[in-house]
């Protein structure tokens with residue numbers, strides 16, 4: 001999480017506050033909370049718990065996390081692991097409208113110390129993405145603690161071996177480096193936990209099409225990025241969105257605003273490769289299937305600021321949306337976020353895309 005992302009977070013919160021009434025209207029009015037079959041799942045990504053003094057950009061406070069769980073229980077959310085949610089999304093079964101997934105990256109010690117007791121109290125499980133090289137290090141859980149989580153029914157998934165910046169390698173070396181790292185992580189998962197993971201979270205949310213090919217070759221079902229948004233049936237399974245939760249985003253207003261969001265319905269995004277090349281600012285092209293979308297209400301934000309332009313045209317029942325920043329991108333990762341209301345104003349749709357410039361450091 002960078003300072004820029006934090007800035008983005010504040011603005012998004014402002015935006016959420018601004019539209020707060022609409023969200024409440026959505027919750028109370030035209031969008032029934034119990035309708036089913038929407039084929040959407042809200043996912044969140046956490047890191048630390050109760051470490052907000054030290055890591056405000058990656059930690060929620062214990063009381064914030066407790067409030068999240070209380071809300072999920074009170075509002076009758078179905079809480080699934082990421083694997084269970086994907087099974088459901090790609091089955092014939094209807095997905096309950098209120099389905100959520102809690103994921104936790106990095107497998108820090110504060111997970112078992114502060115989050116697991118609370119999750120157990122509510123009977124909820126989470127998916128923990130483990131960077132195998134760091135297991136047992138100061139601040140991280142040990143293999144025996146991870147085995148304990150596995151035995152409790154938590155889902156353990158892959159967050160690389162080294163947690164390195166794979167995009168810092170030369171383009172032609174990325175696949176090779178990534179594959180070697182993946183094999184090392186598999187050996188450690190097998191040796192210590194007796195499992196081979198099939199879900200992946202990209203370190204720093206940085207991915208490349210060559211990495212996706214490697215994951216597919218090794219039988220992975222899906223991979224999570226670090227871009228906000230809502231998972232849906234037709235979305236790219238190797239670019240699963242998750243809303244980040246930290247001390248600033250963790251307040252209930254922000255949490256409930258996000259959990260009521262709907263997927264924009266992106267079925268294709270271009271470019272496939274998020275690395276910014278010659279064209280800066282880069283243009284994002286989306287193909288969107290969404291019968292409820294009020295395209296006239298499309299808005300875009302570049303890392304939280306509305307300094308971008310969005311155009312759309314209707315094409316055979318789908319929307320082609322093009323978004324470009326009005327300023328050059330000059331940070332390692334930049335999010336384009338696109339939001340729009342539904343025709344009847346009862347829902348808000350959300351999508352984000354991450355651009356990466358490996359020549360910049362964090």
Ligand SMILES: [Zn+2]
Pocket residue numbers: 105106159163203204
């Ligand atoms: Zn991480």
